[in-house]
Each structure stands twice: as C-alpha cells, then as structure tokens.
Amino acid sequence: xxxxxxxxxxxxxxxxxxLSFASKAGFAGVEVWVEQLKDTDCSHKLKEQARxxxxxxxxxxxxxxxxxCSMNPAIRKVSIAQIKxxxxxxxxxxxxxxxxxxxxxxxxIYALGQYQSxxxxxxxxxxxxxxxxxxxxxxxxxxxxPKEFVVNPSEINVLLADIAPxxxxxxxxxxHLDDTEMFFHYFAELPHTDKIHLxxxxxxxxxxxxxxxxxxxxxVLEHLHVANLPIVIEGNGVGEEELIDMLWKIQMIxxxxxxxx
Numbered sequence: 001x002x003x004x005x006x007x008x009x010x011x012x013x014x015x016x017x018x019l020s021f022a023s024k025a026g027f028a029g030v031e032v033w034v035e036q037l038k039d040t041d042c043s044h045k046l047k048e049q050a051r052x053x054x055x056x057x058x059x060x061x062x063x064x065x066x067x068x069c070s071m072n073p074a075i076r077k078v079s080i081a082q083i084k085x086x087x088x089x090x091x092x093x094x095x096x097x098x099x100x101x102x103x104x105x106x107x108x109i110y111a112l113g114q115y116q117s118x119x120x121x122x123x124x125x126x127x128x129x130x131x132x133x134x135x136x137x138x139x140x141x142x143x144x145x146p147k148e149f150v151v152n153p154s155e156i157n158v159l160l161a162d163i164a165p166x167x168x169x170x171x172x173x174x175x176h177l178d179d180t181e182m183f184f185h186y187f188a189e190l191p192h193t194d195k196i197h198l199x200x201x202x203x204x205x206x207x208x209x210x211x212x213x214x215x216x217x218x219x220v221l222e223h224l225h226v227a228n229l230p231i232v233i234e235g236n237g238v239g240e241e242e243l244i245d246m247l248w249k250i251q252m253i254x255x256x257x258x259x260x261x
Contacts, residue, residue, distance in 0.1 A: 029056030069103030169194030
C-alpha cells in the first residue's frame with residue numbers, strides 16, 4: 001500500500017508548499033483537491049514539481065454546490081461541466097485517476113429511481129469524456145446522511161453495471177462507514193475499489209484524525225496490506241506534525257505486516 005496525503009488537510013497552504021511537505025514527510029503521493037487550485041497555480045509546474053520530488057498525483061474533483069443528478073437540467077449540465085473541467089486538470093497534472101462525488105436526492109417529490117437514472121446518464125457521459133483523456137474516474141461511496149443515496153455496495157455496483165463497459169472505480173472512504181466490521185463487509189463487496197480515503201469518526205463526527213475515533217484503523221490497515229491501493233490520509237483540523245506522526249504509525253504497521261508475510 002502507498003500512502004498519499006490529501007491536499008485538503010493543509011488547506012491554508014499553497015499546493016506547491018503541500019507537495020514540498022509531502023515529499024519531506026515521506027508520503028508517496030498527494031491527492032489534489034481541484035477547489036484548492038488558485039488562478040495563479042499552473043498545473044504543468046505542479047506536475048513538474050511532483051515529478052522532481054518523486055511524488056505520484058491523483059485528483060479529487062470539484063464537488064461543492066454541484067449535483068450531477070439534479071432534476072434541474074441547468075444545474076445538472078453545469079455540474080457535469082465542472083467535473084469535466086476537473087478531469088482536464090487531472091490530465092494536466094499527469095494524474096491517472098480522479099475521485100468524483102455522485103449526485104444526491106434534492107426532494108422526495110421525485111422517486112429514487114428517477115435520480116438513479118439521471119446519475120447513470122451523467123456518469124456515463126463523464127466516463128466517456130474521461131476515457132478520451134486517459135483518466136479513470138473513481139466514484140466515492142458517500143456518508144449516510146439525508147439526501148445521499150450512493151451509500152452502500154449494492155447501489156454502487158448496480159450503477160457501475162449500468163454504465164459498463166465504461167471504466168469507473170470506487171473510492172472507499174473509511175470515515176463514511178458505521179464501524180470497523182462495515183469496512184470489512186464493504187471492502188469485500190466492492191471489487192472495483194481503487195482508492196481508500198482514510199480518516200476516522202467519533203459518533204456522528206466524521207473525518208477525525210486517523211488514530212482518533214471509533215474505527216479500528218490498525219485492523220483496517222492490516223487488512224489493506226496485501227491490496228495494492230493508494231491510501232489517502234484525510235482529516236479535519238490536522239497539522240504537519242500530526243500528519244508526520246500518522247504516517248510514521250502507518251509505516252510501522254506496514255513494516256510489521258511485511259515481516260509477518
């Protein structure tokens with residue numbers, strides 16, 4: 001397993017500074033949030049910096065105020081356009097994959113099936129666009145909160161089957177799960193998982209620091225040891241020292257598992 005840093009962990013820093021920190025700290029790569037890109041940022045310069053530092057890059061598409069299965073055609077159109085723009089950013093950064101958020105229900109006036117149908121159509125359009133640019137989208141499994149409906153393996157698997165043979169992976173966010181056992185169950189039921197977002201949760205508070213929460217992250221990491229997946233460290237309110245400590249603990253778990261195997 002390769003450990004990446006989510007650029008969102010250091011939101012106030014520039015992406016250039018985040019790449020430098022990630023390299024010095026020992027991360028294998030960085031997941032770049034498109035919302036964090038400023039007008040003054042140059043994707044090609046960031047790509048060259050990452051190459052020089054030996055960092056792999058992946059991308060998290062823009063997601064704020066968007067809904068790719070909105071019942072409003074104008075909102076749906078601009079949401080798809082924003083995701084396509086994010087895919088272009090991924091191409092310019094030299095990334096090979098991009099995590100995107102699925103759409104959500106806006107009102108119960110419309111049936112779930114109507115939202116599912118629109119999501120399939122939107123995702124198909126997005127994946128066709130990404131294919132032309134050599135980028136693989138990865139659909140994130142969302143948290144169980146009102147209006148979100150892509151929250152379990154069966155929902156995602158039906159959706160991916162519906163857009164086949166277009167390629168789309170799954171980003172499994174550990175903090176979106178209820179408990180440790182749910183991780184083992186969902187991971188087994190999601191064969192298209194190609195990326196892990198790793199943070200923790202305390203009750204209903206999501207994205208707490210990796211080793212501070214209700215989920216047994218050590219067991220999760222031991223299970224993921226044999227999976228060749230990028231693991232992206234997320235978390236709210238974490239600083240550089242805490243990130244370095246998290247990475248060190250994860251590397252110790254990784255080394256211990258290597259000795260066992």
